[in-house]
Amino acid sequence: MNVKLLQRVKVVDTDDLSSTILDILRTEGYKRPLFIMDHFLAEMPLVQTTQEVLGKNNIQYAVFDKVVSDPPAATVMDGVGAFKAHQADSIIAIGGGSSIDVARGVNIVRINGGYILDYTKPDATIKPCPGLIAIPTTSGTGSEMSNALVVTDVDSQKKLAILSDNAVSEYAVLCPDMVLSLPKKMTIATGLDAFSHAAEGDTSRLSSPVTDAICEKIMFLLANYLPRAVENGQDREARQRVMVAATLAGWMLNNAGTNVGHSMAHVLGSKYHIVHGEAVAYALPGVLKFVSPVLPKKVAEIGQILGLTYRENEDEKQRADRAVEAYRQFRDETLGLHPFSDYGISTEELLENASAVTHEQFAGNTPRNIDEDAAEKLLREFGNR
Structure with a gap:
């Protein structure tokens, strides 16, 4: 069963x-x-x-x-x-x-x-x-x-x-x-980790209509309450709602899994000591762009959760592209995640990890095949603003 x-x-x-x-x-x-x-x-x-x-x-x-x-x-x-x-x-x-x-x-x-x-x-x-x-x-x-x-x-x-x-x-x-005294930088990184759990679970081969509904609610809670928690760490209501979202996202790890976004985070994080929540956040725009040809509706819905309203004359690709940019804006401007360039890692160095990404165990949950060419494309997108 x-x-x-x-x-x-x-x-x-x-x-x-x-x-x-x-x-x-x-x-x-x-x-x-x-x-x-x-x-x-x-x-x-x-x-x-x-x-x-x-x-x-x-x-x-x-x-x-x-x-x-x-x-x-x-x-x-x-x-x-x-x-x-x-x-x-x-x-x-x-x-x-x-x-x-x-x-x-x-x-x-x-x-x-x-x-x-x-x-x-x-x-x-x-x-x-x-x-x-x-x-x-x-x-x-x-x-x-x-x-x-x-x-x-x-x-x-x-x-x-x-x-x-x-x-x-x-x-x-x-x-x-x-969590009331959790520093701002860590609040951003861990909150974005939870968002990635939900977004990757939503776009995983293991997803189902049941897990999709929960992943969508997680992203909604984070879109609405994480900025408040970042702005004022003593906002108890925001902290509580973000904590619930993160716990639900952990539950979804067991039921919907993650995908190649976490593969990149695991490979690059262990090698270059990138904070995990930051690593998955740097990876997510490329992942959403990569899966959008096969899951355009889901990617577009993530944009709606982040506040987008689509025009009737927009096609699926335009909506998905705007959703990716909406996430980047949420990550970089609304929350203020520091740029990946702060780590001082070149694109050439990132590309050396393409093979390791393809063989990382969660890559297989991605709804498109992850070969070395695909991994290189994703690594080129990693951390782009």
Whole structure:
């Protein structure tokens, strides 16, 4: 049976993080959680308050705060060691994609054994992995809902994905207070990451009428509330709506997937250390232009979501072209994403990655064939303003 929509994560929206986490632990009978996060978040007052509440209620917790961006496999294995040392029974992951990816990796290995890179093989078996409570501190990666984690193989300098519906979070806890202090630059990058999840899902071979409807709503929420969150980080309503959009976008990763936009981001991001949310945003105009001959209506609808009104005498190509420009304007002018030229990477350097892009696992979800010629065209468009 070809199931088009699956949701295994229990989602909780809260204004009281500490009591919510305590309720979840009590409900599930967990008594020895391991917090997984980076060093900065370990010092966040809201996190420390939550830990104090747990301690007062006889919850014995430990902290692993060694998470770094683009986490290498060794960090996951260090987390497994911390889990075993504490004799933990659950994980509370706090952070963005890196922290939640590390936590998911730890959860996979502590239940299934072995080494985390073993599970990058397509035929690897992963048993159900309960016990992961994910608390996002950014609104973009969708890792709290995703069935994927990305880990860096230091030897090959490649970002490798692990996909398993059995490895999703048991709970996703959304608390807008966790993102009120998110810096403007990160708000832009993570928000555009969520937009790309929805736009690529909408234009993926795995899409369906059910996922399309959700992807369209995600893009609508981001088009209307992300600019407000960028303008004023303390706008709680905007933060909450963007957080919901990002979580829904993470859900769509499991059901509609992404396409060659994420392939470029994974290949280029690991090699040149481009911020992931920025990388997918630099890629998206080229992707929309590339798929528009086969999906003109969908690309045009993205333009409408971004505020375009089309004239009756416009043909499909004109509408799609205007939609691509509407996204560029949203990205560069409305939100103010910094130009790709800031990275100092030449077009010639980008083109050297064409073969790697064609072989990246998500490229096959693109509704047109991605060969090296197609990859070169997309790489020439990457970051254009």
